[in-house]
Amino acid sequence: MNVRFAGLLLVMTIFPCVAQAADVSCKTAECHTSIGGTQNMHEPVKEGDCSGCHKQTNPLHPLKGAKSFAMTAQGAALCYQCHDAFGKKKVLHPPVKDGECAYCHKPHGGVGPFLLEGGDDQTALCMGCHDAAPFKQKVKHGPVAVGACTKCHNPHESNEKALLRGPVWESCLKCHADFLKSLKGAAFIHPPVKDGPCTSCHNPHGSAVPQLLKKKMPDVCLECHPGLAKKLTAKVPHKPLQDEGGCGNCHSTHFSKSKGLLAGEEKDVCLGCHDTDKLGKPPLRNIKKEIEGKKFLHGPIEMGECKACHSPHGSDYFRLLNKSYPADLYAPYKEGLYDLCLECHEKNLLKFAETTIYTNFRNGKRNLHFVHVVDKRKGRTCRVCHEAHASSGEKLISKEGVQFGEWKIPLNFKITPTGGSCAPGCHRAFKYDRDKPETYGAETK
Amino acid sequence: MKIIRFAKLRKSIGVSLFGMAFASCLAGCAGKAAPPGTVFFPPPPNKPKVQFLTSIADSTDVEGKQGGFSLVVTGKEGEQSIRSISKAYGVAVSKGKIYVCDTSGGQLVIIDPVNKKFDYLKGNYGDGKLKKPVNVALDDDGNIYVVDTMRKEVLVYDSMGNYLKSFGKELEKAKPVDIVAYKNRLYLLDIFQGDIKVLDRRTGRLLTTIGKDEGSSKGLRMPVNFTIDKAGFMYVTNAGNGKVIKLDLDGHILGSFGKLGDGFGDFTRPKGVAVDDTGLIYVADGGHQNVQLFSFVDNKSRLLMFFGDPGLPVGSMNLPAGIAVSKDNLAYFQKFAAPDFELEQVIYVINQYGPAKLAIYGLGKMKGDTTEMVAPTSADKSK
Numbered sequence: 170m171n172v173r174f175a176g177l178l179l180v181m182t183i184f185p186c187v188a189q190a191a192d193v194s195c196k197t198a199e200c201h202t203s204i205g206g207t208q209n210m211h212e213p214v215k216e217g218d219c220s221g222c223h224k225q226t227n228p229l230h231p232l233k234g235a236k237s238f239a240m241t242a243q244g245a246a247l248c249y250q251c252h253d254a255f256g257k258k259k260v261l262h263p264p265v266k267d268g269e270c271a272y273c274h275k276p277h278g279g280v281g282p283f284l285l286e287g288g289d290d291q292t293a294l295c296m297g298c299h300d301a302a303p304f305k306q307k308v309k310h311g312p313v314a315v316g317a318c319t320k321c322h323n324p325h326e327s328n329e330k331a332l333l334r335g336p337v338w339e340s341c342l343k344c345h346a347d348f349l350k351s352l353k354g355a356a357f358i359h360p361p362v363k364d365g366p367c368t369s370c371h372n373p374h375g376s377a378v379p380q381l382l383k384k385k386m387p388d389v390c391l392e393c394h395p396g397l398a399k400k401l402t403a404k405v406p407h408k409p410l411q412d413e414g415g416c417g418n419c420h421s422t423h424f425s426k427s428k429g430l431l432a433g434e435e436k437d438v439c440l441g442c443h444d445t446d447k448l449g450k451p452p453l454r455n456i457k458k459e460i461e462g463k464k465f466l467h468g469p470i471e472m473g474e475c476k477a478c479h480s481p482h483g484s485d486y487f488r489l490l491n492k493s494y495p496a497d498l499y500a501p502y503k504e505g506l507y508d509l510c511l512e513c514h515e516k517n518l519l520k521f522a523e524t525t526i527y528t529n530f531r532n533g534k535r536n537l538h539f540v541h542v543v544d545k546r547k548g549r550t551c552r553v554c555h556e557a558h559a560s561s562g563e564k565l566i567s568k569e570g571v572q573f574g575e576w577k578i579p580l581n582f583k584i585t586p587t588g589g590s591c592a593p594g595c596h597r598a599f600k601y602d603r604d605k606p607e608t609y610g611a612e613t614k
Numbered sequence: 615m616k617i618i619r620f621a622k623l624r625k626s627i628g629v630s631l632f633g634m635a636f637a638s639c640l641a642g643c644a645g646k647a648a649p650p651g652t653v654f655f656p657p658p659p660n661k662p663k664v665q666f667l668t669s670i671a672d673s674t675d676v677e678g679k680q681g682g683f684s685l686v687v688t689g690k691e692g693e694q695s696i697r698s699i700s701k702a703y704g705v706a707v708s709k710g711k712i713y714v715c716d717t718s719g720g721q722l723v724i725i726d727p728v729n730k731k732f733d734y735l736k737g738n739y740g741d742g743k744l745k746k747p748v749n750v751a752l753d754d755d756g757n758i759y760v761v762d763t764m765r766k767e768v769l770v771y772d773s774m775g776n777y778l779k780s781f782g783k784e785l786e787k788a789k790p791v792d793i794v795a796y797k798n799r800l801y802l803l804d805i806f807q808g809d810i811k812v813l814d815r816r817t818g819r820l821l822t823t824i825g826k827d828e829g830s831s832k833g834l835r836m837p838v839n840f841t842i843d844k845a846g847f848m849y850v851t852n853a854g855n856g857k858v859i860k861l862d863l864d865g866h867i868l869g870s871f872g873k874l875g876d877g878f879g880d881f882t883r884p885k886g887v888a889v890d891d892t893g894l895i896y897v898a899d900g901g902h903q904n905v906q907l908f909s910f911v912d913n914k915s916r917l918l919m920f921f922g923d924p925g926l927p928v929g930s931m932n933l934p935a936g937i938a939v940s941k942d943n944l945a946y947f948q949k950f951a952a953p954d955f956e957l958e959q960v961i962y963v964i965n966q967y968g969p970a971k972l973a974i975y976g977l978g979k980m981k982g983d984t985t986e987m988v989a990p991t992s993a994d995k996s997k
Contacts, residue, residue: 442806517868519861520866521864521866523864524862524864524866525863525864526846526862526863526864527862534864
């Protein structure tokens with residue numbers, strides 16, 4: 170038996186004046202004094218007509234030790250005498266299903282609308298039955314925070330799971346209308362956003378992490394993108410993935426105009442952080458400054474594809490590089506060591522001491538790339554002569570010179586139709602010619 | 615044990631292919647009935663990738679029995695002259711014409727299938743007389759270079775077939791057996807010296823020698839045939855070690871595949887080699903009596919299929935030697951293909967014996983077949 174109804178009957182027993190005729194109010198100075206007096210009274214109560222719900226079963230009223238009034242119907246049938254009946258939809262709120270309307274409603278009147286006791290904040294009412302833990306998280310959904318449970322849920326019945334007022338996606342977008350507007354213009358949409366449900370990533374009530382995510386980033390992302398887990402535990406991590414913003418530091422997680430759901434064009438996203446001399450300890454290079462105003466850009470940068478060389482989620486190689494490239498200034502060539510560069514550039518560039526095919530940097534057939542890089546004692550890495558990102562010099566040859574401790578080694582490199590010359594800080598000036606090879610003296614090396 | 619096992623397997627596959635030929639007549643292939651006599655490789659239930667199309671042994675196979683005749687050789691009018699291929703070795707295709715070196719006939723046969731012409735080389739007399747032509751190459755200007763192992767020379771003819779000059783006698787202790795014209799160079803394969811002579815295309819002057827085995831086990835061993843692909847890499851078949859060796863134009867050995875044996879991908883007498891414009895490598899083997907088809911990417915070879923093994927009513931090879939692959943004449947040879955079998959390459963194989971002196975096959979696939987000859991590698995997928 171419903172506790173509230175039991176109380177009501179008890180009240181009726183104690184205050185027998187309720188048994189008076191309909192045209193005589195049951196509520197008097199002495200009887201049924203607790204009835205009414207609330208902000209929102211049940212309409213019959215407001216009109217003083219108790220007979221719609223109560224009927225006298227014994228002419229004696231009040232009747233000590235016995236009841237002289239009974240309900241005009243039992244359970245929900247009592248309410249359905251005036252209100253439309255529920256039960257036509259797939260999902261019913263259990264009290265509705267049990268016909269126990271008074272679980273939630275105060276039959277005579279409540280502080281809040283709909284004969285509810287708790288006013289606009291329905292938290293206490295709902296938590297009377299539901300587990301409160303998910304609603305006490307650090308981050309609360311707005312409606313949860315103000316106890317507006319019925320903003321998303323229909324408290325009586327629904328065709329949707331969890332008594333939602335509509336499908337998840339529609340339920341969310343009823344409020345998040347601005348999101349819908351931006352979504353329509355997006356070129357790339359995250360599949361859970363496109364196909365739903367939003368609850369793939371979000372907990373709609375509350376969460377311990379920002380944005381109501383089910384888990385913190387990147388864990389929530391890895392649930393669908395498990396292939397990235399290995400990258401994220403690689404030797405060299407990308408720092409943004411480790412802070413609170415996680416994946417969202419670079420990706421626009423719902424939709425984007427850019428491929429890979431990036432927050433902007435790839436290069437712009439990267440340079441959004443790599444545009445300062447103060448990033449990291451010791452500071453990373455200011456790539457934006459390195460690129461700006463340069464006549465020659467490295468091909469991938471020209472195409473805005475930093476990831477052609479870098480692995481932004483993590484890498485086992487120096488500087489998040491996709492493949493092997495030496496971290497030191499000197500590293501004699503061996504198979505695999507220069508794979509990063511040779512992935513795009515001629516694979517046989519450094520294999521043969523003599524060639525007429527794989528490089529134009531040769532004196533006759535003598536492969537001068539081989540001379541510089543394959544030197545077993547002091548193989549020079551590409552960076553000794555070339556800038557990786559951009560240069561004012563052709564072939565990305567460094568104009569300013571490579572940083573060598575406190576000195577920048579000048580190269581003074583020049584190109585001719587059949588060869589070229591350089592007069593660097595490394596050795597005396599040399600010329601080279603593919604068609605008419607130069608003869609070098611004792612200082613060849 | 616391995617040899618016996620593979621030998622048995624080869625035999626069983628040969629039987630399968632034989633059965634396939636008839637099965638294809640009865641049940642068809644890839645869901646659509648192939649006309650009687652259609653020979654596909656590999657056998658069902660695999661999807662067909664190569665079809666035997668036709669063969670040429672003499673001029674009637676090209677011109678028809680009542681076809682036209684040529685004055686080039688006979689000089690006689692009013693009678694049909696049947697010109698034939700006696701025993702050939704090398705073959706080349708250029709601008710739709712097929713050039714066949716008839717070694718025992720001392721002829722260079724020039725076949726124009728589209729225009730139904732079967733001619734002997736015009737300049738094959740006097741100083742330009744061929745004795746034992748084994749291989750032929752054409753340059754971008756249409757000049758014809760024929761390697762003659764009896765004359766130990768390269769004979770040069772213009773695009774009309776007129777004899778121009780010869781060179782190579784001055785090459786000491788050399789026995790050129792194959793030739794490729796590539797850009798402004800001629801590359802001459804020397805079976806005696808085990809190297810490749812690089813000559814100036816216009817003068818015939820020896821510029822350098824490449825590919826010489828410097829005592830390593832990687833070098834050329836009795837190189838018999840070679841080709842240069844469109845990217846400028848050479849592939850040399852070696853009778854001495856059963857390998858196909860890949861070199862660059864400087865002669866650096868970049869890799870190799872194969873070994874002597876009768877397993878899949880092995881060679882017993884590797885001869886002609888060709889590379890199509892997609893990079894697939896075709897190697898004719900006089901011992902296996904077939905052509906094996908390989909991919910060779912990142913220094914890794916993969917045997918994709920083989921075709922022409924003995925035992926078939928038509929389409930089997932008989933001492934295969936030279937091979938050429940071309941997209942020329944695709945439309946012409948499509949009419950020899952089974953309905954719905956779409957040609958992508960035409961493969962020309964010389965049989966030193968048997969009636970099919972020049973056997974012609976088509977690489978392709980049935981309409982709607984989405985499988986690729988080479989499955990993407992993991993590296994491709996990651997890109």
